[in-house]
Amino acid sequence: MRHAVLGTGMVGKAIASKLRSLDHDVTMGSRTADNAAATAWAAETGGRAATFADAAAWAEVVWNCTSGGASLEALALAGADNLAGKILIDLANPLDFSQGFPPILSITGRDSLGEQIQRRFPQARVVKTLNTMNCLLMVDPGRVPEATEVFVSGDDAQAKAAVVEILRSFGWAAPIDLGDISTSRGTEAWLPLWVRLYGALGTPDFNMKLVRAT
Amino acid sequence: MRHAVLGTGMVGKAIASKLRSLDHDVTMGSRTADNAAATAWAAETGGRAATFADAAAWAEVVWNCTSGGASLEALALAGADNLAGKILIDLANPLDFSQGFPPILSITGRDSLGEQIQRRFPQARVVKTLNTMNCLLMVDPGRVPEATEVFVSGDDAQAKAAVVEILRSFGWAAPIDLGDISTSRGTEAWLPLWVRLYGALGTPDFNMKLVRAT
Numbered sequence: 001m002r003h004a005v006l007g008t009g010m011v012g013k014a015i016a017s018k019l020r021s022l023d024h025d026v027t028m029g030s031r032t033a034d035n036a037a038a039t040a041w042a043a044e045t046g047g048r049a050a051t052f053a054d055a056a057a058w059a060e061v062v063w064n065c066t067s068g069g070a071s072l073e074a075l076a077l078a079g080a081d082n083l084a085g086k087i088l089i090d091l092a093n094p095l096d097f098s099q100g101f102p103p104i105l106s107i108t109g110r111d112s113l114g115e116q117i118q119r120r121f122p123q124a125r126v127v128k129t130l131n132t133m134n135c136l137l138m139v140d141p142g143r144v145p146e147a148t149e150v151f152v153s154g155d156d157a158q159a160k161a162a163v164v165e166i167l168r169s170f171g172w173a174a175p176i177d178l179g180d181i182s183t184s185r186g187t188e189a190w191l192p193l194w195v196r197l198y199g200a201l202g203t204p205d206f207n208m209k210l211v212r213a214t
Numbered sequence: 215m216r217h218a219v220l221g222t223g224m225v226g227k228a229i230a231s232k233l234r235s236l237d238h239d240v241t242m243g244s245r246t247a248d249n250a251a252a253t254a255w256a257a258e259t260g261g262r263a264a265t266f267a268d269a270a271a272w273a274e275v276v277w278n279c280t281s282g283g284a285s286l287e288a289l290a291l292a293g294a295d296n297l298a299g300k301i302l303i304d305l306a307n308p309l310d311f312s313q314g315f316p317p318i319l320s321i322t323g324r325d326s327l328g329e330q331i332q333r334r335f336p337q338a339r340v341v342k343t344l345n346t347m348n349c350l351l352m353v354d355p356g357r358v359p360e361a362t363e364v365f366v367s368g369d370d371a372q373a374k375a376a377v378v379e380i381l382r383s384f385g386w387a388a389p390i391d392l393g394d395i396s397t398s399r400g401t402e403a404w405l406p407l408w409v410r411l412y413g414a415l416g417t418p419d420f421n422m423k424l425v426r427a428t
Binding site: 055144145148177189190192193199208211 | 225319322323351358397404405407408410411413414415420422426428
């Protein structure tokens, strides 16, 4: 399957490399076709580097691995036409670091970045997932010694089912479907607690497991 | 120990009854001394019912079990002088139900209800805890089949240590100290995800366990 991974940071590299290791065709997208990080990644992995637009036009599945504050602009550069009908997997969180650490959410209440992306690109099939954890864990859930949780949010049931299959191929046994894209409000709101847990535990290398009464 | 439990709803009753079962002296506080729910609870359990002010004046430890939107007013009725020097355990979440379910947070970003209470009552020793779960679980962590997490936030280390001891007496083996009262921003922000998990799991009878990489 042809995957465009938009973003050349730690999240983009982790996702793109995992997809390559699973024998997918992967293009890392960035603002310019000759982005140094993207071309270096492509040379190492047998993937490709391209502009946001060329990567999205070519792909069947598009991953938004840009930072939350830059996501709408990056996706606009990718182009609404190039995203139409595609599964658009959104991993970004709307974090505001303008006053340093810890960041706060720049979107709260009755909206979320996931919903903003779906509204701005109504023909894309947006699925929010993996935004509740460190990128090392996203692609290697066995890093922690028990099965922990990953969530999916989205309006398109078929797109969510396809993303669940991809997550299973990453090692996630039982992704939890939270419901429509408005449930992104929930997973994005995890971040203010996640950063405090990072501080208290002294590591970002953790995840939550939900335990129910029997 | 003398505990004032402010609030006569499900949370107040759960906490007050648990404290009574552990042989503490407990007064349930409400707006009026003859509140029906409080007097009924007192008759059943051997506790007492009193006004917010009388309960707080008498107590060594004060529990804020009022709803988040009413907490500052209820604590003002309890009286700053009656709270001065006391451990004030805040369980409330600043939930806005004005547009129905799911609620949103009425306080986000660089503030929290825990901090607002500490600022408004600077001589109280505020500890935020137990606000991340259903009230049945607060007083009976063994309802779920694995050890799960409870958090404490507060500026006063001795007050936090005393609250940790109370939590241990409730059955919480290892409360996690998140840091100062500003970490209430984290635990209050859990609620938007909690309500979505409630929806997806079909039960409020769950809690999170954190699993770290080894």
